[in-house]
Amino acid sequence: MSEGGANMAGTNTAGTNTAGTNTAGTNTAGTNTAGTSVAGANVLLGVRDLKKHFPVKKGFLRRVVGHVRAVDGVSFDLYEQETLGLVGESGCGKTTVAKMIVRAIDPTDGQMLFAGESGTVDVAGLRGEELLKARRSIQMIFQDPYASLNPRHRIRDIIGEPLLVNRMASGTQLEERVAALMEQVGLRPEYAIRYPHAFSGGQRQRIGIARALSLSPRLIVCDEPVSALDMSIQAQILNLLKDLQDAYGLTYLVISHDLGVVQHISDRVAVMYLGKLVEVAPTERLFSRPRHPYTEALLSASPRPHPRYRGQMKIIAGEVPDASQQIEGCPFRTRCPYAQAICAEQEPELAPTGSEPDQLAACHFASELTLTGAATAGERA
Incomplete structure (x- = not known):
């Protein structure tokens, strides 16, 4: 029996999609903490x-x-x-x-x-x-x-x-x-x-x-x-x-x-890291220009099916903090290669990074670090 079966094309008789127009109108959820909609939708x-x-x-x-x-x-x-x-x-x-x-x-x-x-x-x-x-x-x-x-x-x-x-x-x-x-x-x-x-x-x-x-x-x-x-x-x-x-x-x-x-x-x-969001961004930009060190590490660990790819995985050293204990400062600081003194004292907020209001990162140095994305990580001829 084939995997696909019948063609999914045709008229939907299972009921009309109730999405329609957003009856809530504008965003009533308060301040947008996850960037701007790529489609300008509600x-x-x-x-x-x-x-x-x-x-x-x-x-x-x-x-x-x-x-x-x-x-x-x-x-x-x-x-x-x-x-x-x-x-x-x-x-x-x-x-x-x-x-x-x-x-x-x-x-x-x-x-x-x-x-x-x-x-x-x-x-x-x-x-x-x-x-x-x-x-x-x-x-x-x-x-x-x-x-x-x-x-x-x-x-x-x-x-x-x-x-x-x-x-x-x-x-x-x-x-x-x-x-x-x-x-x-x-x-x-x-x-x-x-x-x-x-x-x-x-x-x-x-x-x-x-x-x-x-x-x-x-x-x-x-x-x-x-x-x-x-x-x-x-x-x-x-x-x-x-x-x-x-x-x-x-x-x-x-x-x-x-x-x-x-x-x-x-x-x-x-x-997401340890129960918190550390970065939110449009897909293409997050994969090409990440703003959080944890995102950079995740991208480096993702395999690329290309014969000329010679990527170097960024190993995340250290132990994951205990989620049952109150964590002071940045929750990723114990494993972050870019951590400084302020990271142990103050937890960073998920906020826009520089001139990119639709890319948010919870890192004190998000606008200063130059991190490697999936598109260029370690790629050599």
């Missing part, structure tokens, strides 16, 4: 000082003796119909941010201001029916297509369940919607009676995408959407996501540790 999601602290319990009575600051004051804007890539090493808090945005877990503090159909709402404070309504517009594509699908359900039940739960379709209408969704993602409608074990990894991820599309969302959070797939299949899934975005005006938050994936699909990139 803010769809404004994240403000988002935090998630997990309690550390010890002893027979399981008393709380501290907290792990998994996410510690993250702020960014996500614009309509753009793709924002969120990158960083394992354990930096990327997936925790994603889970809070879809309210799979509750934030400790902060705001997530979403431009809904009836105005801007704080997703972090929603409960009951209001939360269910907001979740229709915010969906998620999970990392592992083998674990995210119920092996006991047929594909028609997996894709159709959100429609049933939200009372948006039933009977013949439900069957038609499921068939249309499968065609959109490149699967044959007659496969709807099969179980997940009958599909390859790429096909399973297409099923997950169809499920995310079922409620016609405006924002889709993609948590490592292609990391479990072969390279050739990764390209197919990424192209499918871009085609769907162009067709239905979707907005993506793509979380990945693969910088090649992020460079291919993202309009802007946010770099």
